[in-house]
Amino acid sequence: MSAKITLKDISRNLNISISTVSRALKGHPDISEETREKVMRLAALMDYEPNTYAISLRTNKSNIFGIIVPEISNFFYHSFISAVEEESKKIGFSLLILQSGNDPLVEAENIRLCRLNRVAGVLISVAASSKDMSRYQKLEENGVPIIFFDKVPDVDACNKVCLADEDAAVLAATALQKKGKQHILAIFGHPDISITQKRKLAFINAMEKNKQAKLIIAHAGSSRESFEITKTAFLASQQPDAVFCMSDEILTGTMKAMQLLKINIPNDTGIISISNDDFIPHLYEPEITYIETSGYQLGKLAFERISDYMSGKKFYRELILPSKLVEGNSL
Amino acid sequence: MSAKITLKDISRNLNISISTVSRALKGHPDISEETREKVMRLAALMDYEPNTYAISLRTNKSNIFGIIVPEISNFFYHSFISAVEEESKKIGFSLLILQSGNDPLVEAENIRLCRLNRVAGVLISVAASSKDMSRYQKLEENGVPIIFFDKVPDVDACNKVCLADEDAAVLAATALQKKGKQHILAIFGHPDISITQKRKLAFINAMEKNKQAKLIIAHAGSSRESFEITKTAFLASQQPDAVFCMSDEILTGTMKAMQLLKINIPNDTGIISISNDDFIPHLYEPEITYIETSGYQLGKLAFERISDYMSGKKFYRELILPSKLVEGNSL
DNA sequence: TTTTCCCCCGCAAACGTTTTCGCAATCAAT
DNA sequence: ATTGATTGCGAAAACGTTTGCGGGGGAAAA
The missing domain is CATH 1.10.260 (434 Repressor (Amino-terminal Domain))
Structure with missing residues (x-):
């Protein structure tokens, strides 16, 4: 001892x-x-x-960032966290990782935990799309910077780093048009969440330029649902010549249907998706062509923003991470 | 303010x-x-x-567990962490999550961080298979319980919670025999790591009972390698009638090859794997039959052990989490 | 010589708790 | 009425730092 x-x-x-x-x-x-x-x-x-505790007691500061996500068991938040962790380590900071399970109550409790631990800053992807900012504001009043990422509140007066959701959808639409696809099944997420709405709108708008293309819009709340949707669509008399999947989760469902129906990709039909990482798209043969919206990169960006904030740049900003097309052989 | x-x-x-x-x-x-x-x-x-800092300063204790894993971007550690987080929250503890990147130096640094933060306990999956326990012992001398999980040091005098590695391999072998498979391709991980050795030995032993079965043993250090191995094996004159994959990573490579070669599962060949979660096996159609070694369950078990330890049961123990067969339609 | 200034350094308070010790008051037992 | 135990509370030290203030001593300026 x-x-x-x-x-x-x-x-x-x-x-x-x-x-x-x-x-x-x-x-x-x-x-x-x-x-x-x-x-x-x-x-x-x-x-x-x-003794970090003595220091924190005296200075009322800590070397810890709080990071609150709906769930940690998710590739996207995962890579986000990894990125932040990597950077934080460099400046001697540690991470307090909390998951809200998409429950506003748990989220509030987690925020309380961050306060209790006098974290130096908070990175949060919000659970509910509530417009009630009060619980967040309490933190900033205490001088704790709070950076929203990915799922952000619908108000201007806060710091956000986001993915280019519209942009990603447009890129996908463009890629489909370039290949001359005429009969497209587009599967989006649950219609209520904001990211679905954004991507759907942008996608449809971008598709408008191609008048003669036939577009089937569908919504899937789970991998299982997109499996069913895809199966039904390809069992119909006229098969689509391309499928667009809004997310990794949807892509996995669609791909299961492809395997079941023994559909040849890309000969029978093309596939394109929006994915957070290369993991899922690389799982298949041929590998899937996708638009990357990297959680890892977003993490780097968020860290950058919080660093800037802490060194004085306290104004509100919204940063957008551009997305890019990654070519596989599925389209 | x-x-x-x-x-x-x-x-x-x-x-x-x-x-x-x-x-x-x-x-x-x-x-x-x-x-x-x-x-x-x-x-x-x-x-x-x-004020938690005042408390910690005074009592020299904290409400934080340190948890050190090779990488957080990994399903297994992921679910493990989730489980621990769930339980910790119930007793008002938070998690300090650190990744070692399989680098013993980083790991040492992370252990230092845990000391610095006066964590109440450490859960660690070790990076190097080094037999040097000194860096860990320093913690226990300070009264900090340290629980090793999954990848544990090769000494007796410490607390471990492990997966039933041998058991899982035996279950897989038994399942293959029951189906009367006669020509089996078994792909294991990198030959140097201990888990490979354990599983391989147990698998081969269990297979011995089935003399006439032809067994091809291969090692793959990555998904890519198992892809190549599988491809080669199925391009040979006589195709295997079953493939055993030691891990999720290997399974993904094998399945890519299956898709490329358009092999019909389970008619042309059967597949069985050892997997940490249901995620990967459920990605395919048909779904893969696998032996589950759950990170989530292991997390619960590890938490239980550390709780016990803190409430006085300070003796050394090794806990083993049993594995079980989950039936898909791939065998 | 005196004054002024700067360079180094120490004193002591403060951060918010926990905990040891002791003291006064109450109450039961002798 | 004296002793002894018990109950309820306060004073103060301690945990390890940071930091405002002040002071001694030496060098430069007057």
Whole structure:
């Protein structure tokens, strides 16, 4: 049980005051080069590690970011978290990861936890699309920066980093047109969530330019539903010559149907999706052509924003991460 | 900037001492029912939230578990973390999640971080299969319980929770025999890692009972490699009538080859794998028959062990999570 | 010589708790 | 009435830092 060594230990050992040790360790200009050297050396030798709790108590700050997501078991949030973790580590920060399970109550509780732990900042993808910002504002009043990402509140006065949802849909539509697809099954997510609405609108608009193409719009709340939708569509008299899947989850359902019906891709039909990572699209043969909206990249962006905020750039901004087409062989 | 209210605020308000307030709040027997009530009520009213840093400084404890995994972007660790998070929340604990990237140096640094943050306990899946336990022991000397899970050190004097690796392989072998498979391609992971060795040994042993079956053993370090191995095997003159995949990663590679070669499952060939979750096996049509070794369940088990430890059961134990066969339609 | 200035450094308070010790009051037992 | 135990509470130290203020000493300016 090697007792933790403290500033006091060092000061006693060197016959100088605690304050001098403290200042020396953090390069305060008041301290002479000579004593600074001395202190530094001894601290290293004694394996001194500052007590983060004492520091936080004194300064009312911490080296922890809170990060709240609907669920951690999700590729997208996953890669987001990884990215933030990588960057945070570089500046000596740790992550307090909390999942809200899409429940506003749990979310509120998590925010409370962040307050309790005096986190230095919060990154959050909101659960409910509530317009009630009060629970978030409490944090900012205490000087805690809060960055919304992906699923963000529908108000202007906050910091957001988002994916280019419309843009991704447009890119997909363009790719389909370029291939001359004429009979397209487009499967979107649950009609109520905002991301579905955005992508659907943008997709349909972009498709308008191609008057003669036949468009079938469908909504799937789960992988299972998109499986059924796809199956039905391809069992009909006239098969689509392309499928657009709004998300990874939908893509997996569609692909199961493809396997069941032994449909040849891309000869019988083309596939294109919007995906968060390369994982799902690379699972199939041929590999799926997709529009990437990277959680990882978004994480990097969010970290950048929170760093900027903490170093003084406290104005509100919305950052958008561009998406890009990744060519597979499925279209 | 609503200043945080403290014990002092409450005490002043009630004209009693800080110590009394502190004791009242935590139900100390010294305090009369009457004042306890009073204090409780006012605390609730004033929305009092204890300062965790002050508490930790004073008690040298925290309400945080450290959890160190090779990578967080991995289904298995993922579900493990989810399970631990769920349970921890119930007892008011948070999680400090760190990834080592399989680098012993980073791992050491992460362990240091756990010490720095005075975590109440550590759950770790070790990076290197090093037998050097010193860096871990330092924690236990400080009274911090450390539970190893999944990838554990090869020594007895520590707490472990593991998957039934041998068991899973035996179950798979048995299932293959029951179906009367005679020409089996078995793909394992990288030959150096311990889990590969365990599973391979158990699998081969279990297969011995079926003398006339032809067994092809292969090793794949990645999804790509298992793709190549499978392709080659099925392009040969005599095709296997079943494939056994040791892990999800290997399964994905094999399934890509199946799609490429348009092999009919289970008519042309049967598939069975060992998987951490239902996610990957359910991605295909037909769904894959697999042996489940659940990260989620393992997380629950690990939490149970660390709770027990903290409540006094400090002896060393190794817990094994049984695995079970989940029937799909691929065999 | 005196004054002014700057360079280094120490004192002590403060952050919000927990906990040891002790004290006064009450009550039961002798 | 004296002792002894018990009950309910307060004073104060401690946890390890940071930081405002002030002071001693030496050098430069007067």
